[in-house]
Amino acid sequence: MSKLICKHCGGNVETDEEICTHCGMPLPPDSSKDSQRKFILVIIALTIICIIMILWLPRELMQYPGR
Numbered sequence: 001m002s003k004l005i006c007k008h009c010g011g012n013v014e015t016d017e018e019i020c021t022h023c024g025m026p027l028p029p030d031s032s033k034d035s036q037r038k039f040i041l042v043i044i045a046l047t048i049i050c051i052i053m054i055l056w057l058p059r060e061l062m063q064y065p066g067r
């Protein structure tokens, strides 16, 4: 289990807690984890687009031979 530091009291809180167990203040959503997930999704999307492009380009060239 990873821990984060409460911005209000500086105490260590479990990342899955929604409020600080020390001061009771609501914790911000784990933005680092969220952005990391988005980054991975963008990479996967780009990879899929690249694969589609690679698979499509030869066919396009074969349909219109430049002679």
Ligand SMILES: [Zn+2]
Pocket: 006, 007, 008, 009, 010, 011, 020, 021, 022, 023, 024, 025
């Ligand atoms: Zn706190």
